[in-house]
Amino acid sequence: MGIYTDKRKRTHTPDGYELLLHQSGHLEYDFNWHLGPYWSKFLIEMRDNARFMAVKCDECGNVYIPPRAVCGRCFKEMNEWVEVGPEGVLQGFTIVRFPYINPNNGELMKVPYTAIWVTLDGATTRMMHFSNETDEKNLEVGMRMRAVWAKEPRPTSIHAVEYFEIIK
Numbered sequence: 001m002g003i004y005t006d007k008r009k010r011t012h013t014p015d016g017y018e019l020l021l022h023q024s025g026h027l028e029y030d031f032n033w034h035l036g037p038y039w040s041k042f043l044i045e046m047r048d049n050a051r052f053m054a055v056k057c058d059e060c061g062n063v064y065i066p067p068r069a070v071c072g073r074c075f076k077e078m079n080e081w082v083e084v085g086p087e088g089v090l091q092g093f094t095i096v097r098f099p100y101i102n103p104n105n106g107e108l109m110k111v112p113y114t115a116i117w118v119t120l121d122g123a124t125t126r127m128m129h130f131s132n133e134t135d136e137k138n139l140e141v142g143m144r145m146r147a148v149w150a151k152e153p154r155p156t157s158i159h160a161v162e163y164f165e166i167i168k
């Protein structure tokens with residue numbers, strides 16, 4: 001059923017065909033997604049060198065991580081790479097306690113986990129990641145955090161950083 005009910009009560013087209021409203025099933029397919037030069041460099045630097053590389057706008061000075069080709073403020077192409085982090089400031093967090101299906105592997109997410117927004121030292125923008133701290137009493141916006149890198153070989157994804165931990 002759901003929250004929406006079709007009140008038209010029509011079950012057939014004017015020429016007598018049954019109206020098919022819903023077809024459920026399962027579909028899988030393999031695909032490749034080209035990340036482009038900026039995200040490629042970002043992920044390779046994390047994987048191979050355990051460092052965060054951002055791009056800086058030479059017009060306004062904004063430092064973007066994840067990196068992007070064009071400044072969102074000036075609309076200028078950016079080519080200056082700068083290293084930022086690995087420490088930063090917690091800008092926000094959400095502790096997720098409701099499990100849902102992880103789109104990466106089709107399994108239920110292990111809860112609780114903490115999604116965070118962090119501004120790495122030297123960066124202007126916030127980056128989303130995770131923290132190993134799952135007790136909200138220990139988290140506070142403005143506190144300092146540091147990246148904990150995954151063991152080698154690190155994956156070519158944001159999970160090259162395992163999580164961010166509180167700097168005590």
Ligand SMILES: [Zn+2]
Binds near residue numbers: 059062
């Ligand atoms: Zn700019």
